[in-house]
Amino acid sequence: MSIFELIYVVLLLVIMISVLISFHAERKTKVVPAPTLRHVRNRALSLIPDTFDRNGSYKIIDLGSGWGGVLIALSNLFPNSEVVGYEISPCPFILSKIRGWMRSKNITVYSTNFLNQNISDADIVFCYLSPNHMKQLAPLFSTLGAGKCIISCAFPIPEWVADSEDRLSRYFCNTSIYCYKTSGPKP
């Protein structure tokens, strides 16, 4: 076997293993690691209230940060803030970690289940998940202090009233973005 054949076989194995790991993670999380489309992401980030100064220092979290696109956009928008991603699926986690290292110093990505995290000190929370995740996350969102902001793409928080709902329609894709401003921890 030549060196080229060996590289080819190794690459093929890496791709096959990555696909298998991704399928396994997807079955566990019940959500595809699909990135937010660029135009949806841009609109979602534009909904962050002006009370959040772009040069301010905040804790910003992407729950299920996928391949890291939203983390990078957030870190560009808030260069002095701490931008944190939680991602349970190994392949997106590794890639987003590398992208974070290469692109920005204020991004930290953790390979962990966000449902077990304390997010009460977050100022801005972003997510693009599923109805079931939103139901599970409602108690965590209730721990946020007053004046914080939650942006959810596509899925609302059950039984919460959104401060705004933006409907987007483009490329056969209709979606809503929900923005919530918190009023303090709920019992």
Ligand SMILES: C[S@@+](CC[C@H](N)C(=O)[O-])C[C@H]1O[C@@H](n2cnc3c(N)ncnc32)[C@H](O)[C@@H]1O
């Ligand atoms: C639809 S993707 C969104 C990715 C990214 N936030 C974006 O908007 O581009 C949702 C991600 O959440 C991750 N995820 C789902 N449940 C999770 C959990 N309990 N803990 C951590 N990550 C989770 C999935 O692996 C997936 O990558």
